[in-house]
Amino acid sequence: MNLNQLLEWLGLPEREAKVYLALLELGDTTVMPLSKKAGIERTYCYDILAGLAHKDLVTSYERNGRQRFMAQSPDTLESQLSGKLEKLRQALPELKAKHNSDTKKPTIRFYEGKSAVDQLYRELAATKEVATIAGTSELEKNLGSTLEEIAKKLVQKKVRIRELLTPELGLPKFAKRYRKPLQEIRFLPPKTQLTTDTIIYENRVIFISYLPNIHAVVIEGSGIVSTQKTLFEQLWKNSK
Numbered sequence: 093m094n095l096n097q098l099l100e101w102l103g104l105p106e107r108e109a110k111v112y113l114a115l116l117e118l119g120d121t122t123v124m125p126l127s128k129k130a131g132i133e134r135t136y137c138y139d140i141l142a143g144l145a146h147k148d149l150v151t152s153y154e155r156n157g158r159q160r161f162m163a164q165s166p167d168t169l170e171s172q173l174s175g176k177l178e179k180l181r182q183a184l185p186e187l188k189a190k191h192n193s194d195t196k197k198p199t200i201r202f203y204e205g206k207s208a209v210d211q212l213y214r215e216l217a218a219t220k221e222v223a224t225i226a227g228t229s230e231l232e233k234n235l236g237s238t239l240e241e242i243a244k245k246l247v248q249k250k251v252r253i254r255e256l257l258t259p260e261l262g263l264p265k266f267a268k269r270y271r272k273p274l275q276e277i278r279f280l281p282p283k284t285q286l287t288t289d290t291i292i293y294e295n296r297v298i299f300i301s302y303l304p305n306i307h308a309v310v311i312e313g314s315g316i317v318s319t320q321k322t323l324f325e326q327l328w329k330n331s332k
Contacts (some may be wrong), residue, residue, distance in 0.1 A: 102169060104147075107132055111140045112149055115163035122158055148172070198314035204307045209300055212291075212308055217245040222293045223324050225256045227286035250274060256327055258284045278331035292320050 099109035107130075114129035115121065123141075127134040141161055144150040148168055152161045203209060216222050246253065253275040259282055280286075291298040297320045300308040311317060 102173065105143075107136070107140050108144055108147075111137060112144055112163055115150065115161060116166070120160055120162050122160055126161065198316075199310075199312045200314075201310045201312075202307070203310070204305070206306050209306055209308050212298055212300070212310070213242050214245065216242065216291070216293065217249045217251060219251060219293045221252045221254075222291060223254045223256075223321070223328075224289065224291050225280075225286070225324065225327070226289040227258045246274075254278075254328060256280055256324070256331055258286055278328060280327070280331060290320065290324075292317070292324055 095113055096106070096109050099112065100106055104112065110130045110132060111126065114126055118126060118129055123134055123137050127137045130137070132140065141150055141152070145152065149164050150161055151164060152159055154160070203212060251274065255275065255277050257277055257279055259279040287301065287303050289298075289300040291300070295317055296310060296312045297317045298308055298310050300306070
């Protein structure tokens with residue numbers, strides 16, 4: 093991605109991006125050299141400059157009867173983006189409430205690939221309580237170092253976790269390495285083997301499969317979620 097593409101990605105129209113970059117290089121200048129540098133006709137430059145000035149990216153002044161222009165520091169772009177991001181953060185609770193308002197209409201999403209599944213695990217740090225059913229060997233084999241990163245985040249956010257794990261070889265080492273202060277572990281019956289993990293939290297259940305390739309299905313706002321919660325509680329009571 094070059095600088096023109098970056099500025100367009102940040103929200104500047106193509107011509108505004110060209111003029112702003114040309115101004116950054118020229119410094120204090122008039123419209124004529126600016127239009128040549130930007131490759132845009134002089135008559136169009138005034139409207140483009142007015143748009144950039146409205147975004148606080150350009151300043152102008154008059155000298156010897158001629159109007160001159162200067163680009164504001166690129167730090168202005170960062171400041172504006174930070175302000176927009178903060179407004180988005182403040183609005184997120186309301187946006188999420190609208191997103192979840194229709195509980196009668198469940199949502200089902202499909203994810204494929206390790207990076208997508210890694211991100212699903214990282215999102216657990218944003219909740220308060222998680223229930224999981226998992227096979228330890230599959231977790232280590234498919235998540236690897238991501239597990240340690242996730243464990244640290246869950247500790248920082250004080251997330252309570254209840255885990256039902258398969259009693260596989262090497263489990264004590266696994267538990268010691270990844271165990272968290274608010275984590276409870278119970279074991280499924282001997283010889284239980286799982287190639288699919290189940291994660292339950294809030295009004296959502298995630299099924300993660302490692303065969304034939306790593307993928308996940310996320311179900312939200314469905315009776316399937318309440319059924320999975322009931323099944324988990326029964327397994328939890330009958331596990332050691």
